[in-house]
Amino acid sequence: MTNAQTNLGTPKKLKKNALRVTPLGGLGDVGRNMTAFEHDGRILLVDCGVLFPEDSHPGVDLILPDWSSIRDRLDTVEALVLTHGHEDHIGATPYLLREREDIPLVGSQLTLALVASKLREHRLRETVQHTVAEGDVIKFGPFELEFVAVNHSIPDALAVFIRTSAGTVLHTGDFKMDQLPLDGRITDLRSFARLGEEGVDLFLTDSTNAETPGFTPSEKQITPVIDQVFRESDQRIIVACFASHVHRVQQVLEAAVAHKRKVGFVGRSMVRNMGIARDLGYLDLPENVLVDAKELANIAPEKQVLISTGSQGEPMSALSRIAQGNHNFVHLEEGDTVLLASSLIPGNENAVYRVINGLSRWGAKVVHKGNAMVHVSGHASAGELLYCYNIVKPKNVMPVHGEYRHLKANAALAEQTGVENTVIAEDGTVVDLVDGVASVVGKVDCSYVFVDGSSVGDITESDLKDRQILGEEGFISVIVVVDSSTGRVISGPDIHARGFAEDDSVFENVKPDIVKALDRLAAEGVPDSYQMQQAVRRTIGRWVNTQHRRRPMIIPTVVTT
Structure with a gap:
């Protein structure tokens, strides 16, 4: 088992006889799935989904995969393959097409119809679309793609088999092995076996339920x-x-x-x-x-x-x-x-x-699921994954789609069936397939890309921390006017708060302390407005912490006149 390290350096230039696989989202999360395959100077993308924000992401609407590592090479992208129509696999497609609107889209009828409605919603023109079904074979540059029916919690889901001169990859997408599906469309294990006979150099498998024993219920x-x-x-x-x-x-x-x-x-x-x-x-x-x-x-x-x-x-x-x-x-x-x-x-x-x-x-x-059996998962449990490993008999396995514990559990299942080389990667980990062996060769920057209204990528982790402080601790603004020649307070302080107190009059007791602090600076001959602002911040910060056990965001403004 190979665990990808977070301190890996930038990967070297791709060898001519190699296939490079770089997950741009979906490894470590249940969402924002996206993987880039690079060979012979060309790129194939599989899935382009979103992750929905948690409580720790105040104000964020969506989280996108990070394709910044290939942004300057989007002109080399042959196609975007969409395995099925769930938001965590198609939701970021409009944002990618904003950067290059003519990337061909490949997917099943339902999947592409759902994407088309999204493009209209984003006021984007529809790009070239290739509707495929199980059994279809289509070629884009150095990539030949064959599609296999898989059962999931949405109709028309597909696995994709990628043939290149550097090796083959079978990507399951999201799948399970429901033997009595509502639409009668089962996961095509015969095709999995046939592709296994042909030779699967790298198997990318859905990991979401790898910790769950047995088989997923129907x-x-x-x-x-x-x-x-x-x-x-x-x-x-x-x-x-x-x-x-x-x-x-x-x-x-x-x-x-x-x-x-x-x-x-x-x-x-x-x-x-x-x-x-x-x-x-x-x-x-x-x-x-x-x-x-x-x-x-x-x-x-x-x-x-x-x-x-x-x-x-x-x-x-x-x-x-x-x-x-x-x-x-x-x-x-x-x-x-x-x-x-x-x-x-x-x-x-x-x-x-x-x-x-x-x-x-x-x-x-x-x-709900806690008090009744009102939902079954759309993902293969451990027994189904073992079944697939025994059928496909891949040379290398790279678990995808899941939190780190899911990826690790999936890799352990593969090893139990005799797979000698499993790679546990994370977003941004670069894996090269050379001469039938997959190995980690480096890492590229790959972080959360936040969507906030019409803003994409402008929100940072520091911004989110500020927003959490605002939401949890409140906000206080203080405005003071001082005489520029004497440094003495001539107006204020005016204090206003949000998310902290219903009545601003609660701050009356701290106003004399702020005036005293500024008078001390004036007596010491300190006319610098920045130091005066810091004195205001420290004074009201100590008072709020002592009186209310809060640490609000404090914005002091000192106006000299």
Whole structure:
């Protein structure tokens, strides 16, 4: 097993007979998946997803992969392959195309349709798109790509087999081995075996459930639980799930029909994605079951179902606004049932439980994974991964998609099956495949790229630290006017606070101390405004810490006149 080191230097120039693999996101996180493959002076990208912010990222809307290491070579990118339509694999695509808008996109019909809607939303023209399906083979420069059907929690997911003169790579994307999938489309293990016979030099495998023993349960096991929720509820039902989880929405629609309820979609992304899935035939929408969500107000509560976004506690999602009581047309009532039909993405726990608490305060019964089997994972567990390693028999394995513990657990599984060389990489780790052997050769800068409104990459970790201080400790501004000749205070101090005290009058007791501190400096003949500002900051900082045990951000302004 090879563990990538964080103190690695810049990699040397790529050898002619080598294939370079550089993860630009998704290793160490469950999100923002993106990998660059470089060979013969050309680059192939696989996936371009986002990571959703945690509580430690105040004001951040999205987190992107870091493609700065290839920014000056985007003209050499042959194509961007998108393995499936989840946000953590396609969400950053518009931001990449802002930098080079003609990168060809490759993916399945549903995946590219979801991306196309994103490009329209970002007011980008649609680039060249190559729609592929399982079994298709297509070539871009030195890369020949063959696609393999895999089962996941969204239809039309694909693994990609990459052939180059330097070696072959099988990238699973996100997958599991559900033997009774709702759409009948199973992971094509026969093709995995065939490619294994051809020879897989490097196997990039989904690691999310590598710590979970056995096999991931089938989606069909959720159907009886959903039906039970419908049977036991005599008022309105709200179901929250991922906006791209077509299979789960299909199950809810079928339950609604069986229990004679009308369904309304709530949340812009849910409405958009389900419209796309319906139009392309991936969602079977029974007649007379779907209504505009606003019309549900005219239907008896026991006859309505809302399918909503917000299963991860996203602050601006429909479910969060419902929990806060400020949704524009959905208002909870005592006895309503809310079904969270999703898993908890690591890092979202606090946000989700905050929403659950908010829903419970309104008197809703909340059914979630903690108290019922309302969700199964879309990722292969340890037993499935072992099965794949034994079928593919790869020469080298590089686990992808997961936190570090998931990557390490996945590598250990590979070793149990006899794989001699496993590489545990992190974002920015550069791995070269030469003569059938994968090895770490260096590291490139690869950090979080924050999106804040229309700003991309302008927010730093230091900015986030300041925002956390503002959010947790508050903000105090102090304005003092002093005589430029004597240094004596002639006006103020005026003190204003936010997130700290409701009434600024609480600072009256510290104002004389600020004046005394400035008078001392004047007596010492110190006219420097910076030193006066520091004296103001120290004085009010000590007082606040002593009186209130707070460390707010303090912005002193000293005006000389």
